[in-house]
Amino acid sequence: xxxxxxxxxxxxxxxxIAARAQALALEQSIECPLEAVPEPAILDxxxxxxxxxxxxxxxxxxxxxxxxxxxxxPEPGQLINMLFxxxxxxxxxALVDVxxxxxYLAAFGGPRLGIAGLRQRCGAHGRALTASxxxxxxxxxxxLADLAGTLARSGIDLIKDDHGIADQAYSPFxxxxxxxxxxxxxxxxxxxxHTLYAPNLSGSLDDLxxxxxxxxxxxxxxxxxxxxxxxxASFHALVREAEGLAVIAHPALAGAARIAPPLLLGKLFxxxxxxxxxxxxxxxxxxxxxxxxxxxxxxxxxxxxxLQPCLPVPAGGMSVDRVPELLxxxxxxxxxxxxxxLLSARDRxxxxxxxxxAAVAEHGAAHQAHNED
Amino acid sequence: xxxxxxxxxxxxxxxxIAARAQALALEQSIECPLEAVPEPAILDxxxxxxxxxxxxxxxxxxxxxxxxxxxxxPEPGQLINMLFxxxxxxxxxALVDVxxxxxYLAAFGGPRLGIAGLRQRCGAHGRALTASxxxxxxxxxxxLADLAGTLARSGIDLIKDDHGIADQAYSPFxxxxxxxxxxxxxxxxxxxxHTLYAPNLSGSLDDLxxxxxxxxxxxxxxxxxxxxxxxxASFHALVREAEGLAVIAHPALAGAARIAPPLLLGKLFxxxxxxxxxxxxxxxxxxxxxxxxxxxxxxxxxxxxxLQPCLPVPAGGMSVDRVPELLxxxxxxxxxxxxxxLLSARDRxxxxxxxxxAAVAEHGAAHQAHNED
Numbered sequence: 001x002x003x004x005x006x007x008x009x010x011x012x013x014x015x016x017i018a019a020r021a022q023a024l025a026l027e028q029s030i031e032c033p034l035e036a037v038p039e040p041a042i043l044d045x046x047x048x049x050x051x052x053x054x055x056x057x058x059x060x061x062x063x064x065x066x067x068x069x070x071x072x073x074p075e076p077g078q079l080i081n082m083l084f085x086x087x088x089x090x091x092x093x094a095l096v097d098v099x100x101x102x103x104y105l106a107a108f109g110g111p112r113l114g115i116a117g118l119r120q121r122c123g124a125h126g127r128a129l130t131a132s133x134x135x136x137x138x139x140x141x142x143x144l145a146d147l148a149g150t151l152a153r154s155g156i157d158l159i160k161d162d163h164g165i166a167d168q169a170y171s172p173f174x175x176x177x178x179x180x181x182x183x184x185x186x187x188x189x190x191x192x193x194h195t196l197y198a199p200n201l202s203g204s205l206d207d208l209x210x211x212x213x214x215x216x217x218x219x220x221x222x223x224x225x226x227x228x229x230x231x232x233a234s235f236h237a238l239v240r241e242a243e244g245l246a247v248i249a250h251p252a253l254a255g256a257a258r259i260a261p262p263l264l265l266g267k268l269f270x271x272x273x274x275x276x277x278x279x280x281x282x283x284x285x286x287x288x289x290x291x292x293x294x295x296x297x298x299x300x301x302x303x304x305x306x307l308q309p310c311l312p313v314p315a316g317g318m319s320v321d322r323v324p325e326l327l328x329x330x331x332x333x334x335x336x337x338x339x340x341x342l343l344s345a346r347d348r349x350x351x352x353x354x355x356x357x358a359a360v361a362e363h364g365a366a367h368q369a370h371n372e373d
Numbered sequence: 374x375x376x377x378x379x380x381x382x383x384x385x386x387x388x389x390i391a392a393r394a395q396a397l398a399l400e401q402s403i404e405c406p407l408e409a410v411p412e413p414a415i416l417d418x419x420x421x422x423x424x425x426x427x428x429x430x431x432x433x434x435x436x437x438x439x440x441x442x443x444x445x446x447p448e449p450g451q452l453i454n455m456l457f458x459x460x461x462x463x464x465x466x467a468l469v470d471v472x473x474x475x476x477y478l479a480a481f482g483g484p485r486l487g488i489a490g491l492r493q494r495c496g497a498h499g500r501a502l503t504a505s506x507x508x509x510x511x512x513x514x515x516x517l518a519d520l521a522g523t524l525a526r527s528g529i530d531l532i533k534d535d536h537g538i539a540d541q542a543y544s545p546f547x548x549x550x551x552x553x554x555x556x557x558x559x560x561x562x563x564x565x566x567h568t569l570y571a572p573n574l575s576g577s578l579d580d581l582x583x584x585x586x587x588x589x590x591x592x593x594x595x596x597x598x599x600x601x602x603x604x605x606a607s608f609h610a611l612v613r614e615a616e617g618l619a620v621i622a623h624p625a626l627a628g629a630a631r632i633a634p635p636l637l638l639g640k641l642f643x644x645x646x647x648x649x650x651x652x653x654x655x656x657x658x659x660x661x662x663x664x665x666x667x668x669x670x671x672x673x674x675x676x677x678x679x680l681q682p683c684l685p686v687p688a689g690g691m692s693v694d695r696v697p698e699l700l701x702x703x704x705x706x707x708x709x710x711x712x713x714x715l716l717s718a719r720d721r722x723x724x725x726x727x728x729x730x731a732a733v734a735e736h737g738a739a740h741q742a743h744n745e746d
Contacts, residue, residue, distance in 0.1 A: 023658070027658065029509075029510060029537070030508060030509035030510045030511065030535075030537075031508060031509070031510070031535055031536075031537055031712075031713065032508040032509050032535075032712060032713030032716055032717070033713050033714070033717050035717045035719075036508065036509060036713050036716035036717040036719070037509050037511075038512070038516070038719060039511070039512065039516070041511070042509055042510075042511035042512070045511065046509065046510050046511030046543075070541060070542055070543065071510055071511075071537065071541060073539075073540070073541060073542070075539070075540070075575070075576050075580070077575050077576055077577075077599075077602045077603055078539040078540075078575050078576070080602060080626060081536065081537060081539070081575070081599065081602050081625050081626065082537060084626060085536065085537070085599065085602065085625030085626050086536075086625060086658075086659075086689075088625070088626050088627065088628045089624060089627065089628070089653055089659045089660070089661075089689075090658075090659055090660050091660045092660070135403060135404060135405045135409065136402075136403035136404070136405050136409060136410050136415055136419065137402060137403045137404070137415075137419050137444055138403065138410075138412070138414070138415035138418065138419030138420075138444070139411075139412065139415070143411070143412070162403075162404055162405075163404075163454065163458065163459075164402070164403075164404055164444065164454060164455060164458070166446075166448070166451040166454070167446070167448070167451075168443060168444060168446060169443055169446070170419075170443065202448070202450050202451050202454070202606075203448050203450055203451070203606050204450075204578055204604075204606040204607055204609070204610040205577055205578035205579065205606075205607060205610075206578065206610065207448070207606070226450075226454065226458065229450045229453060229454050229458065229604070229605075229606075230450055230604050230606065230607075231577075231602070231603050231604020231605075231606070231607050232602075232604075233575075233576050233577040233578075233580070233602075233603065233604070233607075234577055234578060234603075234604050234606075234607060236577070237577040237578075237579065251462060252454050252458030252459060252461070253453060253454065253457060253458050253461050254461065254462065255461045255462070255628065255631055258628055258631070280462055285396070285400065285459075285463075286459075286462045286463055287462070287463050287464045287465070288462075316459075316462075339404075339405060340404065340405030340406050340409050341406070343405055343409035344405070344406050344408045344409040346408075346409070346411060
């Protein structure tokens with residue numbers, strides 16, 4: 001019988017860990033005492049089993065559960081519900097890893113373009129990819145389009161909306177996406193470039209669909225979505241309908257402490273179809289450690305057949321002077337996202353963006369030369 | 374200009390709190406340095422302002438931000454994005470309270486039935502309401518319908534699916550909802566009762582709509598939805614389409630530590646239209662303190678014109694012997710939810726449920742007599 005394996009880290013006295021692990025198994029499967037189970041088959045086939053308990057440190061344990069796949073069929077909401085629905089309400093536990101049966105991979109499908117598809121769309125080979133963001137919130141479509149044109153002429157591979165830009169009165173979605181797409185297309189035509197624009201989609205699935213149609217009609221080649229804000233099920237539904245467009249996942253509302261970032265932003269967003277996943281690199285404005293960031297990148301792009309790899313996009317307060325450090329950390333299969341620090345150059349934005357593009361290209365060339373030696 | 378007021382608790386050195394609060398204001402509005410802002414109007418009208426900083430304890434502060442309403446129009450996803458999207462990625466900060474401008478209340482709408490409507494539907498006046506859950510996961514529709522019939526004949530006001538019961542092979546949604554609804558209707562007809570059945574809806578908005586149609590066709594009088602799993606925008610879209618049905622919010626995936634439970638499960642779910650909100654009572658299987666539970670109940674049902682009050686539903690490992698304590702804590706405007714401990718009675722389920730119903734009725738009668746003295 002098919003099982004999912006979920007690993008949790010939790011705090012507990014050593015004397016109580018066996019009972020706590022068993023309680024966790026009940027919470028994440030039948031959510032009631034064993035004596036309330038009227039049918040023996042449910043004990044065998046439905047109740048989660050404690051597969052392993054490993055001591056991590058005094059009072060800290062890893063518990064691995066075998067969850068019955070039949071309780072969590074491949075629907076994204078029900079999957080996360082059975083993995084962490086109720087246990088998320090306990091404040092000393094984190095969900096840190098999941099292993100899925102092979103048939104889930106086919107059922108969810110993973111990235112459509114993946115790293116290879118993104119590279120091909122951007123014409124970016126043998127080097128890391130570059131990205132920037134349209135900010136600040138509050139600019140009108142024409143001003144955002146000006147910024148996008150400047151960034152595209154500098155050769156940035158991907159330009160995304162700031163994730164706070166939605167469908168506000170000062171920058172309505174349709175007008176913004178149309179103006180920005182046109183500016184990027186003109187820049188691409190002028191220099192023979194391949195810059196992609198990813199408008200930020202938000203709202204209910206109805207809203208997401210309307211916005212996807214508008215983005216496609218405007219010629220946008222990608223979309224940005226925050227799966228934890230729109231809901232995992234809506235995210236996956238959108239991925240299925242976004243054929244031909246690159247889907248970039250944003251980490252908003254993904255929290256820091258309760259679902260391990262490598263699992264949530266790496267594995268799970270990849271499983272559901274993100275072609276690229278944005279996350280805060282260590283040493284910026286957020287709290288992820290360097291080790292967490294590397295694990296996240298590994299989860300996003302390590303071999304996981306038949307799923308395509310998902311491109312890691314470290315971000316969150318990066319600047320051009322950190323490019324060598326970032327590439328030393330992640331290698332070339334990465335997209336570097338620098339937003340605010342480029343935009344702070346104001347009138348010199350084009351030069352600053354070109355410097356960013358050149359730094360990444362040079363590192364890639366040096367890397368290739370080194371490999372050919 | 375209209376502003377939302379959001380209060381965060383965070384850890385910070387006293388010497389650095391002013392700068393940290395200002396960084397938080399930028400993170401939750403323009404998400405870039407002030408020097409990247411090209412238009413003075415954005416500084417006045419878009420950038421969040423630090424409205425207040427209060428020391429809570431050494432190294433612990435409350436920061437109140439005034440966020441520009443125009444950045445977060447009344448769309449549930451964008452609202453939570455601007456309140457806590459990026460800051461959720463910092464692990465020392467929690468969102469603890471929000472004050473909305475009056476026009477948001479009308480735009481979101483709040484509960485349709487509210488406490489008065491639920492009481493009227495259940496014919497429950499002058500006492501607390503009772504609820505139980507259909508478990509365990511793994512039972513077929515006929516077995517779940519048997520349980521529901523027994524609970525309804527005992528006079529339980531609301532019977533809900535276990536939140537882990539979705540659309541699994543062993544209990545497909547359509548077959549289950551049809552069988553359970555019929556059993557509840559027969560019990561209601563036999564005893565002149567008014568028990569409501571709330572099937573659990575899950576999946577994408579498409580799935581939710583299909584399930585809502587099936588629930589309505591089967592005669593179900595309520596629905597159970599986990600807003601943090603389906604996404605706040607899908608939850609609100611569903612509320613708008615569920616006219617005539619009571620909407621019960623489930624806390625799955627709502628976490629414990631990063632958005633204060635009284636804000637998320639009390640205020641926000643109420644604002645978006647939950648008629649009742651389920652949450653773990655202290656002393657059960659989860660970590661909420663008694664004070665948190667009381668604040669949550671207050672947030673759900675305190676006067677907040679023009680919004681109707683939302684019925685608090687403490688749950689999570691309760692038993693009949695705790696009824697007096699629960700009612701002493703919450704008063705009569707509450708629905709007590711006891712699931713697993715009733716179901717553990719197995720063949721004596723009907724008697725155990727009747728004892729639960731009687732305990733709540735007696736407390737209500739004593740309360741009324743006391744008030745009439």
